[in-house]
Amino acid sequence: MKKSYPDLPESAFTGPAALYLNFVRVECGLAENSIESYERDIRSFVDYLGPDRSVQSVTGADVSGYIEWLARRGLCPKSRARMFVALRCFFRFCRIEDLIPNDPSQYTDCPKVWAHLPYDLSPREVERLMCAELGRDAQSIRNRAILEVFYATGARVSEVCNLERVDIDLDERTIRLFGKGLKQRMTPMGLAAAEALDRYLCLRGGRFGRSAAGKLFLSRNSQGLVRESVFRIVKTAALKAGLIRNVYPHLLRHSFATHMLEGGANLRAVQMLLGHARLETTEIYTHVHRPHLVEAFANFHPRA
Secondary structure, eight states, X not given: OOOOOTXXXXXXXXXXXXXXHHHHHHTTOOOHHHHHHHHHHHHHHHHHHOTTOOGGGOOHHHHHHHHHXXXXXXXXXXXXXXXXXXXXXXXXXXXXXXXXXXXXXXXXXXXXXXXXXXXXXXXXXXXXXXXXXXXXXXXXXXXXXXXXXXXXXXXXXXXXXXXXXXXXXXXXXXEEEEOXXXXXXXXXXXXXXXXXXXXXXXXXHHHHGGGGOSXXXXXXXXXXXXXXXXXXXXXHHHHHHTOOSOOOHHHHHHHHHHHXXXXXXXXXXXXXXXXXSSHHHHHGGGXXXXXXXXXXXXXXXXXX
């Protein structure tokens, strides 16, 4: 069922914006979280312009003025860049569909964003995190399985939330993940993750029976876990483990990639495991551990 977008302001933007949001869902296969983010960004721009402006009346000065206005409000460059990209994609769509004569964003530069290298947990910290959920109660068994899947596969939080029972093959030790744009990939998992999932599935079958044939990870009321619940599970485990860093699901993805590369994995293989469309996205993990590079230089360069 197609979603309507009642939150969009009633203005001349409503029709084109609704067309665009339906396009990115149906044609591009974007996740609902991404679509809602585009909707918020378009709504913000419409609020800035006022209700009487049409899509056809927008100029390059309007777009650049909006970006400057966001800066004066204190938004960081990363947020401004994301909002600009949302607008640029929207106006390109409108131009292709002949809804506007020209793209008003084409001569506006995207805000510059400094690259921030992701930090990661050490293998010892990961072990402490896993050991934080060693209980035999249903909640601990489920939480341990979630943590193991994150670290074993480098999955995104949305991919873990959307896992279903049919996506798990314990005999082959593989997990099928559906990434951005519903792109699917088969990811191997280690023995620790397979054992944790096996324990959870035995519990899940006995506790919920056939009534929960859909989502893999369930709440106490047999509903699929949402992103916020998974964030709480990871953060609670980190507190139990005594980790002082800010630990969140994507940090386990960073740690997975970094530890794979440090262990000697091929960059292209890590790209495929992470589900990155471009190799450049994966290459950031080659710059994370400069001490590792220094050690490699000292060990292997003939004049070190």
